[in-house]
Amino acid sequence: MNWPEHGGQPDLMKKLLHAEELEVLDFSANLNPLGPPEWLQGELEAQWKNLLSYPDPNYSISNSALARMEKIRDEEILLTNGGAEAIFLAAKYFEGKRAGIVHPAFSEYERACRHYHLKVTDILTSPEEDFRLPMNQLLESLPNLDVLFLCRPNNPAGVVIPKGEIKMLLEQGLHQQTFLVIDEAFVDFVPSESLTPLLQEYPNLILLRSLTKMYTIPGLRLGYMMAREAVINEMKNFQVPWSVNALASAVAPLLLRDKSYSAHTVCWLEEQTKKLQTFAQNNDFYLSNTSVNFYLLQDNRQRERTEALFTFLFQHGILARHTYNFKGLEGSHLRLAIRSEEENAKLLTILKKWREKV
Ligand SMILES: Cc1ncc(COP(=O)(O)O)c(C=O)c1O
Structure with a gap:
């Protein structure tokens, strides 16, 4: 089968699996299961008049508000059209140079x-080693790299690389002119792990953010990048004018200001994760050591039957995310979103059925 690149495409998956009529719960997209904050829809509707004129090309108001919240200078932040644009701008900054990607x-x-x-250059981590960084190999490779791309917390496992290791890489990178681009698209789910304070110490650090995941707004397209002023200035030059739409830029500071929404999510998620972990332990499933709203799953008793498990779940109305296009996994695990309590319970019932079947 021609597996799609990304999750969150239930209609396409149903078509590919010739099951257009089947009702499925989409566990393949890693968005906040609690949905967007309640006030957001009204705020977007109230902002619609902003669509009638061009946005400020520098997004000065939103930029300043976000910078204040992150406790950095206005010149050190750039609003982007989702985390995806931030990734492409970062790659453009190192055009033609040497990159390492941790997989x-x-x-x-x-x-x-x-x-x-x-x-x-690909640098592989593995589930067997809990996705720990191969620090010796990495420190040896840094002199031959201009930039190292890291996802922290990582997608697909939800694991957080220890801060100490990041500091070690930044320290060595500083001496060898190697940058670290760290994608913090999911850090809102573990806010204590944010690396923003390190920006003051390390001019070779570029942080990428997405508001998509925590606030369940994949269609709005909203993210930002944080780095030293010189880096941000150059990134600005690469950016398409008015890349962020007026509605997105207007609600960005309001979203980040709503601390109770993200705090509630984090609390709720912790409870759900514990239940899932207990189930996995009691029923002999591998569940990655996740800190966020998704995890990797494998049947410890039948590691080679992940595709059969995918199909079983699908036939029972659960769409998981395949991992064929994740280097180092190549389909060995499934990625599942943490959804509502009721939906998670449904998943566990079906996994129990799978366990009893074999
Ligand atoms: C790690 C990571 N970074 C960035 C993105 C892109 O986010 P956005 O929708 O804000 O472009 C995704 C989306 O799945 C992601 O998983």
């Missing part, structure tokens, strides 16, 4: 690097 990782780093003719 398994979001597939767009590689696509962006190839698009801008970077010479790419």
Whole structure:
């Protein structure tokens, strides 16, 4: 089968699997299961008049508000059309140079690097080693790289690389003119792990953010990038004018200001994750050591039957995310979103059925 690049496409998957009539719950997209904050729809509707004129090309008001919240200078932040644009801008900044990508990782780093003719070296981590960084290998490789792309917390496992290791890489990178581009698209789910404070210490750090995941707004397209002023200035030059639409830029600071929404999500998620972990332990499934709203799953008793498990889940109305296009996994695991309590319970019932079947 021609597996799609990204999750969150239930209609396409149903078509590919010749089951257009089947009702499925989409566990393949990694968005906040609680949905957007309640006030957002009204705010977007109230902002519609902003669509009648061009947005400020510098998004000065939103930029300043976000910079204040991140406790950095206005010149150190750039609003982007989703995290995806931030990834492509970062790759463009290193056009034609040498990049390392720590895998398994979001597939767009590689696509962006190839698009801008970077010479790419793959660095693999594995579920057997809990996705720990091969620090010796990495420290040895840094002199031969201009930039290292890392996803933290990582997609697809939800694992967070220890801050100490990131600091070690940044420190060595500083001496060898190697940058670290760290995608923090999911850091809102573990806010204590944000690396923003390190920006002051390390001019070779570029942080990428997405508001898509925490706020469940994939259609709005909203993200930002944080780095030293000189880097941000150059990125601005690469950006398409008015790349971020007026509605997105207007609600960006309001979203980040709503601390109770994200705090509630984090609390709720912790509870759900514990239940899933207990189930996995009691029923002999591997569940990655996740800190976010998705995880990797494998049947410990039948590691080679992940595709059969995917099909079983699908036939029972659960769409999981395949991992064929994640280097280092190549389909060995499934990625599943944490959804509502009721939907998670449904998933566990079906996994129990699978367990009893074999
Ligand atoms: C790790 C990671 N970074 C960035 C993105 C892109 O996010 P956005 O929708 O904000 O472009 C995704 C989307 O799946 C992702 O998983």
